[in-house]
Amino acid sequence: MKLYQIVAKDVMRRKRRVLYAALGVVIGTMTVVGILTMAFAGQARIYKQLEQYGPNLTVIPAINNLDMKLGNLSMGTLTVGDNYIPQSQVPAIRQIADSNIREVMKIDDQGDIATIAPQLYENTKVNGVSVVVVGVDPEPERLVKSWWNVGKGNYIDGPDDVLVGSMTAELLKLNVGDTVMLNNSPLKIAGILDETGSSDDYQIFAPLASVQKAFDKDGMVSSLDIRALCNSCPVETIADSINKNVPGVRAVAVKQIAKSEMGLVDKMSNLMLALGGITLAVGLFGVVNTMMSSVHERIKDIGIMRAVGASRNQIIKVFIYEALVIGVLGGIVGYLLGTALAYAIGPLVFEGTTISFVPQYFPLALGVSIVVAVAATIYPAIRASQIRVADSFRSV
Numbered sequence: 001m002k003l004y005q006i007v008a009k010d011v012m013r014r015k016r017r018v019l020y021a022a023l024g025v026v027i028g029t030m031t032v033v034g035i036l037t038m039a040f041a042g043q044a045r046i047y048k049q050l051e052q053y054g055p056n057l058t059v060i061p062a063i064n065n066l067d068m069k070l071g072n073l074s075m076g077t078l079t080v081g082d083n084y085i086p087q088s089q090v091p092a093i094r095q096i097a098d099s100n101i102r103e104v105m106k107i108d109d110q111g112d113i114a115t116i117a118p119q120l121y122e123n124t125k126v127n128g129v130s131v132v133v134v135g136v137d138p139e140p141e142r143l144v145k146s147w148w149n150v151g152k153g154n155y156i157d158g159p160d161d162v163l164v165g166s167m168t169a170e171l172l173k174l175n176v177g178d179t180v181m182l183n184n185s186p187l188k189i190a191g192i193l194d195e196t197g198s199s200d201d202y203q204i205f206a207p208l209a210s211v212q213k214a215f216d217k218d219g220m221v222s223s224l225d226i227r228a229l230c231n232s233c234p235v236e237t238i239a240d241s242i243n244k245n246v247p248g249v250r251a252v253a254v255k256q257i258a259k260s261e262m263g264l265v266d267k268m269s270n271l272m273l274a275l276g277g278i279t280l281a282v283g284l285f286g287v288v289n290t291m292m293s294s295v296h297e298r299i300k301d302i303g304i305m306r307a308v309g310a311s312r313n314q315i316i317k318v319f320i321y322e323a324l325v326i327g328v329l330g331g332i333v334g335y336l337l338g339t340a341l342a343y344a345i346g347p348l349v350f351e352g353t354t355i356s357f358v359p360q361y362f363p364l365a366l367g368v369s370i371v372v373a374v375a376a377t378i379y380p381a382i383r384a385s386q387i388r389v390a391d392s393f394r395s396v
Contacts, residue, residue: 017290017293018322018325018326018329020286020290021286021287021290021326021373022326022329022330022333022373023286024282024284024285024286024287024330025280025287025326025327025329025330025331025334025369025372025373026329026330026333026334026337026369027279027282027334028279028280028281028282028284028330028334028368028369028372029280029330029331029333029334029335029338029365029368029369029372030333030334030335030337030338030341031275031279031280031338031341032277032279032280032334032338032365032368033334033335033337033338033339033341033342033361033364033365034337034338034339034341034342034345035275036338036358036361036364037338037339037342037346037355037358037361038342038345038346038355040356040358041342041346041354041355041356042346056226056227056228056235056253057097057225057226057227057228057235057238057239057242057251057252057253058223058224058225058226058251058252059085059093059223059224059225059226059242059249059250059251059252060085060222060223060249060250060252061083061084061085061222061223061248061249061250062247062248062249062250083222084120084217084220084221084222085220085221085222085223085224085248085249086219086220086248087118087219087220087221088219089246089248089249090116090118090221090224092245092246093116093224093226093242093246093249093251094112094114094116096238096241096242096245096246097113097114097116097226097228097238097242098112098113098114100237100238100241101113101114101228101238113228114226114227114228115140115143115144115226115227116140116224116225116226117136117137117140117141117143117144117224117225117226117227118135118136118137118140118208118221118223118224119134119135119136119141119208119221119222119223119224119225120134120135120208120211120212120215120217120220120221120222121133121134121135121222121223122134122135122183122211122214122215122217124182124183124215126172126174126180126181126182126204127172127173129171129172131168131172131202131203131204132202132203132204133162133182133203133204133205133206133211134203134204134205134206134211135205135206135207135208135209135210135211135212135221136156136205136206136207136208137207137208138155138156138157138207141205141225142155143227144225144227145200147196148193148196148200149193149194150163150191150192150193150194151166151191151192151193151194152175152176152191152192153176153177153189153190153191153192154190154191155190155191156190156191156205156206156207157190158190158207159207159209159210160186160187160188160210161187161188161189161190161191161206161207162180162182162187162188162189162190162204162205162206163189163190163191163192163193163204163205163206164180164189164191164192164193164204164205165192165193165196165200165201165202165203165204165205166192166193166194166195166196166201167195167201167202168201168202168203168204169189169192174189174192175189175192176189176190176191176192177189180204182204182206182210182211182214182215183214183215184214185210185213185214187206187210208221226238226251235253236253238251238253239251239252239253280368280372284372284375284376285376286376287323287326287372287373287376287377288376288377288379288380292379292380292383305318312385312386313385315381315385316381316382316385318381319377319380319381320374320377320378320381322377323370323373323374323376323377323381324370324373324374326373326377327366327369327370327371327372327373327374328366328369328370330369330372330373331362331365331366331367331368331369331370332365332366334365334369335361335362335365335366338361338365339357339358339361342355343355
């Protein structure tokens with residue numbers, strides 16, 4: 001009879017004890033898989049939120065406050081620097097952003113990669129009320145502000161179209177088709193945005209060229225929003241390069257907004273993984289205890305095997321094979337229960353998160369459970385191999 005046949009018969013004969021041994025591995029594996037699945041979903045949610053934040057970078061004029069002093073007498077502060085960015089600097093900024101992305105992402109395409117949305121902010125009066133009008137490049141602006149939704153009318157489609165924020169439209173009693181005067185330039189309301197919960201609700205958006213012409217700011221913008229190709233793009237490096245190579249501007253990596261949230265997720269995941277590791281350790285000792293009990297119960301069987309010529313290595317292999325059975329059983333059941341656990345409590349941990357099935361964690365679960373089961377069996381197996389034939393029959 002081959003060793004695997006002996007193991008199969010022993011497992012079938014002692015199903016309850018094998019299940020008890022596998023239970024510790026199942027619980028540990030279930031905990032680890034559940035934690036990893038929830039962490040995966042949580043990170044995916046945060047990355048999605050990052051995409052909805054819009055720009056990865058914001059470029060603004062480099063304005064400094066200079067302290068005015070005469071001896072010990074303070075004379076206040078003086079703002080030094082321009083309030084606008086010349087549009088002529090946009091190609092240099094694009095070249096820096098795109099080259100950094102190409103280098104990191106290994107992209108050969110020489111076309112535009114990053115989305116650059118310029119804005120020009122101006123104060124004006126509409127119906128006698130002060131309001132901020134924002135000159136935008138319609139298509140890049142819509143790509144950057146992916147959360148925008150036009151509730152009434154249409155998006156900006158021509159040089160004389162404007163888009164009105166929800167609160168501005170409500171307060172000023174504006175509707176689609178109305179004409180508004182922007183510094184004596186008549187423009188027509190093409191659409192009204194749904195409420196966004198941001199300052200966009202209180203602004204009016206018009207084509208950049210139209211705002212530049214109306215306010216005599218040809219070739220000038222107030223800021224640039226840059227949306228890189230991906231979340232892994234080197235926004236900090238891009239910001240540093242822009243600050244060093246483009247005079248008169250200051251680039252800020254907006255991606256830092258979500259770093260604290262991602263760090264919190266990582267810390268919580270590490271804590272939960274530590275708890276999962278403790279659970280695995282408890283499961284390991286449970287398997288050791290079960291296998292040691294199995295050794296004591298099978299002293300006679302081991303003695304018979306030794307009497308008919310079984311070597312120590314063969315005795316060890318019998319227990320290792322049993323451990324493999326326990327590990328495979330624990331890995332499969334632990335993976336399924338861990339995924340179910342993530343589906344059950346994941347939306348409670350990360351509110352609004354959709355838990356998804358992560359098949360790549362199955363090999364991990366199987367590997368971890370097998371390693372734990374085999375590691376827990378090594379000592380009992382060695383003890384079993386050291387049993388002498390005479391001792392086994394003396395115990396009968």
